[in-house]
Amino acid sequence: MPKSHKLIYGIYIIVWIIMAIHPKYPEDWLLENVLVFLFFPFLIWMDIKHHFSIAALAMLLIFASLHSLGSHFTYAEMEYFDVITKWMGFERNHFDRVVHFLFGLLVFRTLFELISIKVKTFKATMFFTFTLILSISTLYEILEWLAAIIFHPELGLAFLGTQGDIWDSQEDTIAAFLGALFNILFYRIYKDTYHKKLDR
Numbered sequence: 145m146p147k148s149h150k151l152i153y154g155i156y157i158i159v160w161i162i163m164a165i166h167p168k169y170p171e172d173w174l175l176e177n178v179l180v181f182l183f184f185p186f187l188i189w190m191d192i193k194h195h196f197s198i199a200a201l202a203m204l205l206i207f208a209s210l211h212s213l214g215s216h217f218t219y220a221e222m223e224y225f226d227v228i229t230k231w232m233g234f235e236r237n238h239f240d241r242v243v244h245f246l247f248g249l250l251v252f253r254t255l256f257e258l259i260s261i262k263v264k265t266f267k268a269t270m271f272f273t274f275t276l277i278l279s280i281s282t283l284y285e286i287l288e289w290l291a292a293i294i295f296h297p298e299l300g301l302a303f304l305g306t307q308g309d310i311w312d313s314q315e316d317t318i319a320a321f322l323g324a325l326f327n328i329l330f331y332r333i334y335k336d337t338y339h340k341k342l343d344r
Contacts, residue, residue, distance in 0.1 A: 145192055152201045153188065156208055163212035176215035180208070190258065197337065200257055203250035210243050219243065244316040248277050248323025256327075256334060266335055274324050281320035285313040 160180070167173035191201070219240035256273040263269045327334070 146198075148198050149191060149196070149201060152198075152205050156205055159209045160212050163216040167216045168218055172218055173215050176211070180211075187254075194258070194261055196254060196257055200253040203253050207243070207246050207250040210246060214239060214243055241316065241319050244281065244319040245323040247281065248320035249326055250323070252277060252324050252327040253334075257337070260337075270328065270331060270334060274328065277324040278317070278321055281317045285316060289313070 164173070164177075187204070190196070252273060255276055256269060259272050259276070260269045263272055
């Protein structure tokens with residue numbers, strides 16, 4: 145594994161440890177990090193096996209660090225975003241919406257590189273990456289709701305971060321959709337990445 149990849153993983157581990165210290169709601173923090181416990185080892189294994197680009201890992205670092213920040217304070221009560229909320233004149237804290245948008249925007253590259261291993265045409269790779277982003281986002285909203293109800297119903301609002309918005313789940317999914325759609329505008333970059341991967 146390249147040193148640059150180890151550096152990115154090291155930075156994330158440091159950020160994760162800092163954000164794991166005295167979270168606002170420990171039970172909520174644990175629920176938010178279940179997927180981290182599952183996918184972080186998987187990500188490293190896939191990187192060793194298939195070699196992600198430094199751009200993909202850098203994007204993941206940004207997204208994962210923001211997720212750690214959200215899990216520390218909870219997405220609905222991420223206090224450092226309150227300044228932006230008040231400046232924009234919003235009634236609710238939209239940190240969760242921003243992170244969902246960044247999921248579609250920043251995780252797209254890693255999924256694209258993974259899917260390109262098996263899918264043999266560029267257009268099909270872009271299509272499956274786009275639909276996978278939407279599927280993951282939708283499934284996450286469903287699992288999030290089930291986890292809150294089954295494990296910690298008393299933390300429901302803190303964990304779900306709906307802030308009184310009955311359409312919160314749908315809007316989060318739309319945010320991820322827009323983030324993924326933004327990647328389509330740069331399809332030429334992805335096309336070059338795809339062909340370079342084939343040339344290896």
